[in-house]
Amino acid sequence: MAYVVDLIRYPVKGCAGTSLNDALLTPAGLAHDRSFMVISEDEIFRTQRRHPRLALIRPAISTDGTRLTLDAACGADGTGRFGTLCLDVTTSAPRRDVDLFGTAFQGIDQGDEVAAWLSEFLGTPSRLVRVPPEHDRISDGLTPGPSGYADSSAVHLLTRASLVLLNQRMAERGAPILPMNRFRPNVVVDSHEGHEGHEGHDGHGSGGDRAALPHAEDRARRISIGGAELGYAKPAVRCAVTLVEQEAGARRGPEPLRTLASYRRAASGGVVFGAKFSVITPGKLSGGDELVVQEWGDAEPQPLPTN
Numbered sequence: 001m002a003y004v005v006d007l008i009r010y011p012v013k014g015c016a017g018t019s020l021n022d023a024l025l026t027p028a029g030l031a032h033d034r035s036f037m038v039i040s041e042d043e044i045f046r047t048q049r050r051h052p053r054l055a056l057i058r059p060a061i062s063t064d065g066t067r068l069t070l071d072a073a074c075g076a077d078g079t080g081r082f083g084t085l086c087l088d089v090t091t092s093a094p095r096r097d098v099d100l101f102g103t104a105f106q107g108i109d110q111g112d113e114v115a116a117w118l119s120e121f122l123g124t125p126s127r128l129v130r131v132p133p134e135h136d137r138i139s140d141g142l143t144p145g146p147s148g149y150a151d152s153s154a155v156h157l158l159t160r161a162s163l164v165l166l167n168q169r170m171a172e173r174g175a176p177i178l179p180m181n182r183f184r185p186n187v188v189v190d191s192h193e194g195h196e197g198h199e200g201h202d203g204h205g206s207g208g209d210r211a212a213l214p215h216a217e218d219r220a221r222r223i224s225i226g227g228a229e230l231g232y233a234k235p236a237v238r239c240a241v242t243l244v245e246q247e248a249g250a251r252r253g254p255e256p257l258r259t260l261a262s263y264r265r266a267a268s269g270g271v272v273f274g275a276k277f278s279v280i281t282p283g284k285l286s287g288g289d290e291l292v293v294q295e296w297g298d299a300e301p302q303p304l305p306t307n
Helices: 052-056 112-122 159-172 207-212 257-263
Strands: 003-011 018-020 022-026 038-039 057-061 067-073 083-088 095-100 104-109 124-128 155-159 189-192 221-223 226-238 272-281 283-286 290-296
Touching: 003 022, 003 207, 018 057, 018 083, 022 226, 038 095, 052 057, 052 112, 052 283, 057 155, 067 112, 083 112, 095 124, 155 257, 159 189, 159 257, 189 207, 207 290, 221 272, 226 283
Parallel strands: 155 189
Antiparallel strands: 003 018, 003 189, 003 290, 022 283, 038 124, 057 067, 067 083, 095 104, 104 124, 155 272, 221 226, 221 290, 226 272
């Protein structure tokens, strides 16, 4: 059997995530996931690829989405605490044109106070925008679907066994093992044995635990979790964000990309780890929910271009 063992929401794109016991799955993913984005003075989205300190900002969003709290784990010198900012979210402020991977969208500016807070913490002029209600972005892939400010499709899913296998291969190279947060998934799946149950997996299981095996997410085409359904969109092509130690807000190379390149290299370039899904049927997700694969693909797919 395969079960949901973690649900993680990232209210602000590029900032730290929050583990949830329960989450509403909307047509655009977990409620309030990546509904805010930090942008530059040129209105281009900021990313951990260039600003790894984003990982040190821990956002919290109220259930109704009207209150956002930002807490910075350390100051500009890398020690101590920077501070906390509580923000009343506005949906009526002026729209800004924003650039996300070269595509133009709009965002609702959240004001000068949070802009000053972010600019001081990151050391560069920055502003915060929110997805507007009329946002109509549709991601590509085998199952297109609505998406907020995520890199592509709405839901990023990983099996814990995929990480265990990667860490085994990294250990063989003498590299330290990595936590799941290096890959910033929304849904983490494991077998009934729990977090430590996959050390012996060789990827050839059968029966009810097939959905929890290493890289099962590559082949799952349609998934049900409770009353919700997800449709496979594309592999998750990994980038330099995986080199950022999330707890430190600092880049550490070259792992995991070096090891992934030895066995997860994509024909179209880059490496893949995890999979992106679109929402077919919204619903409520909870830790411990059984995940059932309703449809499997015959072969591991080739990655598609990201948005």
